Amino acid sequence: MKHYFVTTTDGIDAMQLLERDVPTPKPHQVLVKIHANALNFRDLLITQGGYPRSDKRPIIPVSDGAGEVVAVGSAVTGLAVGDRVAGNFFQGWNTGNLPDPAIDTALGGAIDGTLAEYITLDADATVIIPEHMSYEEGATLPCAAVTAWHALQAAQLKAGDTVLLLGTGGVSLFGLQFAKAQGAEVIITSSSDEKLEKAKALGADHVINYKQYPEWSAQVMEITNGRGVDNVLEIGGAATLQQSIASAGLYGTVSLIGLVTGFEMQMNLMLALRMQKIQGIYVGSTEMFRAMNRAMTQHKIKPVIDKVFSFDEAKAAYHYLAQAGHMGKVVIKQ
Ligand SMILES: NC(=O)c1ccc[n+]([C@@H]2O[C@H](COP(=O)([O-])OP(=O)(O)OC[C@H]3O[C@@H](n4cnc5c(N)ncnc54)[C@H](OP(=O)(O)O)[C@@H]3O)[C@@H](O)[C@H]2O)c1
Incomplete structure (x- = not known):
């Protein structure tokens, strides 16, 4: 079978297509x-080395994949040949808190991932994808969607809350769809007015161009009449965390998810003394994945896909993601 293999830290073009x-x-x-x-x-980080956790190589990359069960092990119950499935990001985290050893069971990071024609998955960490989704849509769920779901659930989101989303990447767009489905008001930022228009079409209530307003917490305060937001899905890291904390209201929650602008920063710690909670989020459990799928089925939520590439074009798909012009998920079809 064909599979991609990351053997070096020399970037996307150094990935090999092997048998x-x-x-x-x-x-x-x-x-x-x-x-x-x-x-x-x-x-992208995994092809370059330096991913902060479980940066193992050689490795079959990519956590997210969906496909059809073609064989089941002798002890497997509850799954059958023909089932349409995806694997949980952490193959060792099924329920409750992340067990210590399970941190080294991340697909496409610590253990071989899904950018292959066939993979084996732990049956307990295998999830049926929603019926209303295609394989391309189902493939987008394991990492970005479960992360956004986990962050909002852990922050105990309730109807009427205000949620702030940074940028229009994969995590933020799932956050938008989940927050709207649960009755929240959504503020979203982007570097692009065109993307902000599309975000409005997806249900965003308020939009802010973060290039136009580098101190965008002031806009957030204006929109919320000085109250601040209840929840922030913080994907920016170094360049955005201070603005995110300044955007959160009393007792607000900032879910620390991503670091697209860098890992290290200096900030004014006074900002966080307003009974705010800063919670780290690391994808989620199989149980969370299943609960999210039930919600997506109930609300007929469909993932936003930007562009689909063929398996042979996988490197072009990586380069396309790296250019950051996308809005929605970049998918590779097999
Ligand atoms: N902790 C976890 O479990 C977990 C899980 C999934 C992802 N992540 C992390 O979360 C981050 C986002 O992942 P993703 O898959 O959603 O990425 P993505 O689809 O590649 O999107 C990245 C987005 O970041 C936005 N961005 C860049 N600079 C920004 C800034 N200064 N302020 C606000 N937004 C900015 C851009 O939005 P615009 O184009 O609209 O400007 C871009 O589209 C990554 O760091 C990723 O590693 C963490």
Whole structure:
């Protein structure tokens, strides 16, 4: 079977397209024929080295993939040949808190991922994708969607809350869809007015161009009549965290998710003394993935896909994501 392989830290073009035998599922595993993959910001970092956690190589990259079960191990119950599935990002985190050893079970980072024609998954960490979604749509769920879902659930989002989303990347757009489905008011930022118009069409109530307003917490305060927001999905890191904390109201929650602008910063710590909660989020459990799928099914939420590439064009898909012109998920179809 064909698979991509990251063997160096020399970037996207150093990935190799190789052949190996189709894996045999162990008793507790299923064999999945992958029909689609989706890329995340993390997948770019993994080709360069320096991803802060479980940066192992050589490795089959990519956490997100959806496909059809083609064989089941002898001990597997509850899944059958023909099921349309995706794997949980952490193959070792099924329920409750993330167990310590499970941090080293991330697909496409610590263990072989999904950018292959066939993969084996732990049956307990395999999730049926919603019926109203295609394989391309289902493939977008494991990382960005579960992360956004986890962050909003952990912040105990309720109807009427105000949610601030940074940029229009994968995590933020799922955050927008989930927050609106749960009755929240949404403020979203972007570097592009065109993307902000599209975000409005997806339901965003208020938009801010963060290039036009580098101190955008002032705009957030104006929109919220000085109250600040209840929840921030913080994906920016170094260049945005201070503005995010300044945008949150008393007792607001800032979910620390991503670091697209960098890992290290200096900030005024006084800002966070207003009984705010800063919570780290690291994707989520299989149980969260299933709960999210039920909500997406109930509300008929469809992931936003920007562009679909073929398996042979996978490197072009990576380059396209790296250019950051996308709005929605970048998908590779097999
Ligand atoms: N902790 C976790 O479990 C977890 C899970 C998933 C992702 N992440 C992390 O979350 C981050 C986002 O991931 P993603 O997959 O959503 O990325 P993505 O689809 O590549 O989107 C990145 C977006 O970041 C926005 N951005 C860049 N600079 C910004 C700034 N200064 N202020 C506000 N927005 C800015 C851009 O939005 P515009 O184009 O609209 O300007 C861009 O589209 C990454 O760091 C990723 O590693 C973490």
